[in-house]
Amino acid sequence: MEPDRVSPVLIASLCCLFARD
Known part of the structure; x- marks a missing residue:
């Protein structure tokens, strides 16, 4: 998985x- 693919919303x-935990 490329870091560019990771959206800030997901993070x-x-x-x-x-x-929450």
């Missing part, structure tokens, strides 16, 4: 999930 979602 934010993961961050939110981790913060």
Whole structure:
């Protein structure tokens, strides 16, 4: 997976999930 393909929204979602835990 290329880093360029990773959208900032996806990163934010993961961050939110981790913060929720």
